[in-house]
Amino acid sequence: MLPGRFWTEKLKSSEPDLEALGCMADREVMSVSSQPSPVAPSSPSGRKARVAHVMAGSARGGAELFFERLSMAQTADQRPVRALIRHDAGREGRLRAANVETHTFRFGGMLDVGTKPRLQKSLLEFQPDVVVAWMSRAARKLPSGPWRTAGRLGGYYDLSNYRRCEHLIGNTRGLADWMKTQGWPVDRVHYVPNFATDFASVQSVRPEFLPSGAPFVLALGRLHENKAFDVLIRAMTRLPGVHLVIGGEGPERAALEDLIRKEGLSDRVHLPGWVADSGPWLKACDVMVCPSRIEPLGNVVIEGLSAGVPVVGSAIQGPQEILAGTQDGLLAPVEDADAFASQIGAILDDAALAGRLRLNGRTRFEREFAESVVMAKWSEFLDGGLS
Template identity: 50%
Template sequence: MRVAHVMAGAVQGGAEGFFERLVLAQHRAGLDVLAVIRREPGRAARLEAGGVAPLQLGFGGPLDWLTAGRLRRALLGFRPQVVVAWMNRAAGFARAATRPGDGWAMAGRLGGAYALRHYGACDLLAANTQGLCDWIASQGWPADRVRLMPNFAADLAGAPPATLPFPPGAVPLLAMGRLHPNKDFATLLRAVARLPAEVHLALAGEGPERGALEALAGELGLGGRVAFLGWRQDVGALLAASRMLVVPSRIEPLGNVVLEGFSANRPVVATAADGPREVMRDGETGRLVPIGDHAALAEAIGQLLADPAMADRLAAAGRAGFIARHAEAPALAAWAAFLDEAAARREAA
C-alpha cells in the first residue's frame, strides 16, 4: 500500500501527535508512506528520526498560491493509492491538488466536529469516536462512508520516572495538554487547592492561558505546589513519576492523553467530556466527574489517593482495555482495512 498523509496542523496537539505515531507505525509495518506537513522543524526531526523524510510545505491562508501546486507535483511523483487529509486545511489543499482521473482515493481523518464541506472530495471519512461517527451521519454524510478508527498510544508501561521539581514526600499529580480554556486547567487548580498540602501538580503543556493559570495558582495560594513544565516529549517518564493522571477538559473529542494514562498503568480521573466518557467507564477503568465541578474533581482525586487498592484496580483495568483496543497492533490492522476499502471504492467508481 502506498499512502500519503497530509497534515497542516499546529505545532502541538492531540491530532498532530497521533499523525506522527500513525505515520511512523505504518512505515515500520512496511507501507510506503509519504508524509506531507506544514513546515515545523520539531515534527520533521521526529519523523526523520523514525525513517520518514517529510515534505514540508507552507499550507498558508487564502493567498497561498504555491502549496496546492507543490502538493500536486509530490502526489503525482509518489502515486499513492490513498491520500489521507488530516483536518480542514489539509483537506482543502488535498482537494485542490487532485484532478479527476488521478487514480488515488481520498480519505479524511476527523478528530472533532469539523465543517464537512471541506471533505466533499473524500471517498471515506475516519472518525476516532463512535459519537463523532454518529454526528457526521447526522449532518447528512452517508453513514456507509464513515468508519470508526480509534487512536492508539505508545506502550508507556515501565518507563523510568522523570524528576519532578517537588520536595521529598510530595504526592505528584499529572495533567497534560494545551493551556487553553477548553482544557479547563483552572478547575483543576481549584481542585488541587482543596486537597492536602502534600499533593502537588505537574502541568505539562503550553498555550495562551499560561499567564492566567499562573496568576490563579498564586491567588489560590498553591505556590510551589504547581509546576508548569511547558511542552514535554517524555510522556511515559512523566506518567511514571506521577501518582495519577487528571484530565479536566470541558471539550475533549477523544483525549489521547487518557489513552497514554491507560498505557502507562496509571489511574485516570477525567471529566465526562465526549471522549473520556466514551473510552472510560466510571468506577471500572477510571473516575469520571461532572465538567467544571472542582469539588467533585477534588473528591475523586482524594478518594483514589486514600484508597491505593482502588487506584491500582482502575489502572489495571484501564491498561487491559488499552491493550485490547488502543494499542498499536489492533489499530494498525483497522487502518490497513480502512485504506484497502478506500482504494477499492475509488477503483470501483
C-alpha cells in the first residue's frame, strides 16, 4: 500500500518518480495538474463536457457491458462521446449502431509501442474535456494532454496502474472508501454506481424448458469459480421441486455439469448458455441469486432489483452494500449451501416476505441505480470542471 503522504506528493509533481511507484514496464513520463480539478454540480458554461472513454477489456464482463451502456446513454443524451476500444467487432458494431463515435486499437502488452501514440493522436483530434480509462490496461496506456483524466474501477486493483489519472471513480461506496485508505487524495475519489436496464415494463416469460407452475431460481454470470455456482447447485439438493436456471458460459461448464449429475439434479438444474435478453426471465423467476465468492459490485443484483424480484446474495462486498443488510434482499455466508437454501426457501414459503423484498428492492433501484440517477452523477463529475 502506498502511504498517503507519499502518494499525494507524487500526484502534485509534474514529473513523478516512476521507479518509486514500481512502474518498471513503462518509462514514459506522465503529467498531472498541480491542483485538484474542481467537481461542481453543474457546468458554468452551460455546455456538456466532451468525454473520451477508453476500454481495453475482454469481449464479455460486467465492466465492459456497463462501458457500452454508458457510452450509448451519454451519446443519446447529446453529449459528445468518443469510444476508444480494443479491437472487438461485436463491441464496435454495437457502439456504432447506437451512433457512438468509435475507434479501435490494439492495446497489446509491454511490446506494444503503437497504441499509445495512436491514442494521443485520436484524443488530440477529438479534444475531450475528460478522458476516462476503464480498468488497468487502458489506464496504463493513457497519454498526457490538455484534458482531465479519470480511472474508473470496478474492483480492488493495483492503484499504481492509475498513476496517469487525476481522479478515481469507484462503482461502490466500499471501493471508493478503499481508494482513500490506499492514499489517494480524498477530493479526487468519487462514487458513481452502475445503472441497469429498467425492467419495470418488461413482460415476464418463463424458460420454455421448465415445467409449468414449478418454482424456479435464476442466476446469471460467467461460469467461473468466482461465481460459486457450485455452491448454489449444492443448495438445490435441499430444495425439492425447485428448478435452477444458470444463464452463462465459461470454463467451469464441464465441472458444473459433472456436479449436477453427481447430485442427481439433471432434471432440475439447467445451463442454457448466455442469455441475450435476461429481462423476461428475471421478471418470471421466483428468486434471483448471486452466490459469488468474489463480487466487488454485482450487476446482476442490480438487475434483480430492477425486475422487482426477491434477491439473495452472498454476504460480501458489492451484494452486501447493494442489498443493505436484509432490507432490500437476503444474504447468505459465502460457500454456505445450507444458508443459501434456507434463504431461498424462506422466500418461496413466505409470500409476505417475498412481497416486501420485491417492493424494497424496486424502490432501492429507483432511488440509486436507475439510469437517470446515475447519468446525473456522471454529469456532475464530467461537467463540474468546465468554466
